Structure formats: C-alpha cells, structure tokens
Amino acid sequence: MAPESEAVEILGEDRSLLLVDDDGPFVRRLGRAMESRGFEVTLAESIAEGRAAIRSKPPQYAVIDLRLEDGNGLELIEALRKVREDTRIVMLTGYGNIATAVNAVKLGAIDYLSKPADADDVFAALTCKPGEKVEPPENPMSADRVRWEHIQRVYEMCDRNVSETARRLNMHRRTLQRILAKRAPR
Missing domain, CATH: 1.10.10.60 (Homeodomain-like)
Structure with missing residues (x-):
C-alpha cells in the first residue's frame, strides 16, 4: 500500500492536525514527525495562535500543551469543542496530575500524555479506536x-x-x- 493510502486508511480523509505548545523546538520536531505519519500539520505556540488556527480551519486532530505562556490549554479544548465536536484531542503536559487529567477528559480530550512524549506515543493516542487502550510504553521513564x-x-x-x-x-x-x-x- 502507498503511504498516502495508508494514511487515509488510518487517519481518514481529514488528516488536519493542530499542535499547540510554547516549546518551539519541541512543537516543530513533533510537527515534522507527525507530517511523516500522514498528518497535515498546523503549528501554534500560544493560546492566541491556537484560537486563530481553530477559527480558520477547525482540525480533525489536536495535541495541546496544558500550560502555555499566555494561558491554559484547557481553554483551547473548550474553544475547539464549540466549533467541532468530533476532534480527537490529546493533552500534553510536563505537570502530570490527576486533577488536570480528569478535567481535560471531562472537557473532551481523548488522552492525556506526560512530557516528554515521543511521536509514536502521540500517534498511538490520536489514532486509537474508542474504548481501545494504548499499549504502555516499552521503556517508561525512571x-x-x-x-x-x-x-x-x-x-x-x-x-x-x-x-x-x-x-x-x-x-x-x-x-x-x-x-x-x-x-x-x-
């Protein structure tokens, strides 16, 4: 199967992905990795840029950092849910705790990953079927x-x-x- 048809089979026709993280090098690296997996990536490094991207073209997939310099990523989950209910959202954070994970899922995130998450973990979280559990990491951090x-x-x-x-x-x-x-x- 050609890579293009594999991507359509796994991701569907709409392969738009919004990545929001204020760590510039990280978000660009993740963006390149996700493009190589078939996504059409839009990058944002702030709440304001994320809101603008959501207004211009609400994505099918989104990966949003919890803490951004100009606000909280939970705001973007709410904004995204208002314009597109079916977006598959994964929350990323360097500050993993149960309260924010529960809040993110209540607002509509399908998964919650702690940083540093690699592209394979993000891809698995975005593409897992409803009710399907993502495999635990092979080599978790000590x-x-x-x-x-x-x-x-x-x-x-x-x-x-x-x-x-x-x-x-x-x-x-x-x-x-x-x-x-x-x-x-x-």
Missing part, C-alpha cells in the same frame, strides 16, 4: 528521570534563575546546582 525533567521544566520557567528555582522547588540552592550540573538520568 523516577529519577521524571524528577530531573520536572526540575529542568521549573528551571526553564524561572528563566534559568537558580535561586528562584530552588525556592519554588523548596530545595537548597547548592543541591539544585549539583543536580543541574549532572547529566540527565536514563
């Missing part, structure tokens, strides 16, 4: 890696300010400096 990812995310949110990051994480500044100096755990 607890040390999850902790390291969280520290890095807070560090970036604090504009790489070690003192502010240490304060928000409730840890000693020197301890944080040692953690930041090390390589990421596997």
